[in-house]
Amino acid sequence: MTIGAPVRRIVIVGGGTAGWMAAAALARLxxxxxxxxxxxxxxxxxxxxxxxxxxxxxxxxxxxxxxxAEFLAATAGSFxxxxxFVDWGALGERYLxxxxxxGFDIEGVRFHQYWRRRRAAGxxxxxxxxxxxxxxxxxxxxxxPSPDPASVLSQMAHAYHFDAGLYARFLRGRAERDGxxxxxxxxxxxxxxxxxxxxxxxxxxxxxxxxxxLFLDCSGFRGLLIEQTLGAGYEDWTHxxxxxxxxxxxxxxxxxxxxxxxxxxxxxxxxxWRIPLQxxxxxxxxxxxxxxxxxxxxxxxxxxxxxxxxAEPRLLRFTAGRRRKQWIGNVVALGLASGFTEPLExxxxxxxxxxISKLLAxxxxxxxxxxxxxxxxxxxxxxxxxxxxxLILHYHATRREDSPFWRETRARAIPDSLSEKLALxxxxxxLFRWEDDLFAEAxxxxxxxxxxxxxxxxxxxxxxxxxxxxxARFDRLHAMFADAASRMPRHEDYLARTCPTRVRA
Numbered sequence: 001m002t003i004g005a006p007v008r009r010i011v012i013v014g015g016g017t018a019g020w021m022a023a024a025a026l027a028r029l030x031x032x033x034x035x036x037x038x039x040x041x042x043x044x045x046x047x048x049x050x051x052x053x054x055x056x057x058x059x060x061x062x063x064x065x066x067x068x069a070e071f072l073a074a075t076a077g078s079f080x081x082x083x084x085f086v087d088w089g090a091l092g093e094r095y096l097x098x099x100x101x102x103g104f105d106i107e108g109v110r111f112h113q114y115w116r117r118r119r120a121a122g123x124x125x126x127x128x129x130x131x132x133x134x135x136x137x138x139x140x141x142x143x144x145p146s147p148d149p150a151s152v153l154s155q156m157a158h159a160y161h162f163d164a165g166l167y168a169r170f171l172r173g174r175a176e177r178d179g180x181x182x183x184x185x186x187x188x189x190x191x192x193x194x195x196x197x198x199x200x201x202x203x204x205x206x207x208x209x210x211x212x213x214l215f216l217d218c219s220g221f222r223g224l225l226i227e228q229t230l231g232a233g234y235e236d237w238t239h240x241x242x243x244x245x246x247x248x249x250x251x252x253x254x255x256x257x258x259x260x261x262x263x264x265x266x267x268x269x270x271x272x273w274r275i276p277l278q279x280x281x282x283x284x285x286x287x288x289x290x291x292x293x294x295x296x297x298x299x300x301x302x303x304x305x306x307x308x309x310x311a312e313p314r315l316l317r318f319t320a321g322r323r324r325k326q327w328i329g330n331v332v333a334l335g336l337a338s339g340f341t342e343p344l345e346x347x348x349x350x351x352x353x354x355x356i357s358k359l360l361a362x363x364x365x366x367x368x369x370x371x372x373x374x375x376x377x378x379x380x381x382x383x384x385x386x387x388x389x390x391l392i393l394h395y396h397a398t399r400r401e402d403s404p405f406w407r408e409t410r411a412r413a414i415p416d417s418l419s420e421k422l423a424l425x426x427x428x429x430x431l432f433r434w435e436d437d438l439f440a441e442a443x444x445x446x447x448x449x450x451x452x453x454x455x456x457x458x459x460x461x462x463x464x465x466x467x468x469x470x471x472a473r474f475d476r477l478h479a480m481f482a483d484a485a486s487r488m489p490r491h492e493d494y495l496a497r498t499c500p501t502r503v504r505a
Contacts, residue, residue: 004367007363008033008034009037009211010035010036010213010215011037013224014040018337018352020171021168021353023172023180027178036181037182038181038182041184051282052080052262054159054345054350054438055159056354057350058158071170073500073502074170074501074503075170076162076279076280080262081134081260081261084262085447085450086264088266088451095126095128095449096261096450097443097447098128098442099133100131101155103130103477109462111130116462118471131155131481136488137260139486140260140491162277185206186205190224214332216332218337220336223323223333224337226326227337234323234339240412240413246318247301247315247316249311250281250309250310251283252308254306256306257491258492266406267287269403270287271285271344273285274305279503279505283301319340321339321340322384325377326376332355332359334352334355335351338355339351341387345391350438351383354383358376359376386436395409396414398451399452421444428457428459429455
């Protein structure tokens with residue numbers, strides 16, 4: 001196989017979170033000698049409502065050498081220990097999907113298996129008591145994880161809430177210091193090479209031509225290069241995930257505690273998010289337009305917030321799904337250009353991150369090997385599909401029948417991949433991660449038990465340990481986590497001490 005010349009010119013079409021994440025990462029990590037140009041138009045708005053993340057973003061920031069306190073101060077960020085789900089299983093119910101695991105394995109058997117065995121013996125308790133992140137989140141407390149595996153604080157795990165627009169600005173500053181050149185302008189034409197079919201250059205308004213070897217499409221839902229030019233195709237998941245619109249609106253903080261978790265509250269035609277930042281609170285209502293009008297959605301959002309609105313609701317339209325191919329020729333799609341899964345589990349920014357990571361791992365030369373491109377597309381599709389299944393689980397595992405939306409949601413068919421996973425769980429509480437599955441076993445346990453899907457039985461290997469020993473371990477763990485959480489500082493106090501922001505709403 002012939003090795004092509006190195007990629008010397010990288011062109012990123014579109015800014016926002018995806019574009020500047022890519023620019024900052026490539027500028028720092030690819031070999032020297034390549035130029036990076038980012039084309040961004042001030043006239044084209046970005047979605048910019050993705051303000052909640054999951055723990056892997058800490059690895060991305062560390063890879064770029066970003067100081068956590070500096071980053072949080074610049075983005076008005078706060079810490080996140082998980083997501084609280086309200087009214088998802090049934091009206092009046094709530095549970096936490098915490099980061100980190102539940103308890104500790106006993107004799108090589110998963111902790112939740114012993115929880116299920118104790119339940120059969122009449123000990124009915126909330127598994128949240130055995131997650132340090134959940135206990136701390138409920139108490140409004142926070143402290144970073146300890147690197148000492150012998151410390152109880154090693155069980156902490158966190159992500160962030162932040163202003164996505166400020167994050168893009170923060171990354172832009174770093175990227176430009178590392179040599180990225182930002183070009184202001186609208187792309188009005190895309191020229192293809194007649195022989196290879198690759199993008200040769202893009203033309204901006206005013207007839208400015210930008211040539212490149214590798215193009216990253218960060219143009220948002222429209223997919224200017226990957227879809228409008230190269231016709232990647234789109235796999236529509238509306239039959240599984242029917243929500244297709246959202247209204248977003250920031251509100252002023254009320255002076256109450258800044259909760260170290262995101263909240264998702266199920267509504268009559270979808271669900272509402274609440275994301276607490278240092279300077280304001282992000283709110284939004286994700287809904288099905290077949291079950292709720294835009295005006296009704298805006299009214300529902302207004303009625304469900306706990307602070308003074310700082311702007312009018314902003315309407316977003318989307319179709320859940322992904323591009324059939326996210327890399328074609330010399331074009332790689334990132335962010336909304338690659339696909340969209342609603343922000344129920346805060347995966348949008350992570351999908352940008354994982355796309356960048358896969359691109360770095362398979363970074364091409366100008367030969368653009370089909371083997372590397374096919375590998376990227378397969379891995380990217382698998383990750384999207386795994387996230388899709390986890391999101392569908394939340395809708396499928398409901399007992400609500402109080403609105404047409406929820407009745408229809410319960411009755412919808414689910415993918416075979418999810419059906420098989422649920423069948424294995426329902427029998428004896430067994431779960432297995434496949435390939436590069438984003439969500440760990442504990443995440444599935446949290447949602448399944450949180451929404452009332454308790455296994456019929458348990459792993460019989462759990463019967464090998466004496467019940468009194470199991471009970472004693474549970475008691476010690478319960479007390480240890482409760483004590484550790486009580487000693488942590490309040491979340492807002494920790495923010496004020498370590499990373500106070502000067503950003504104003």
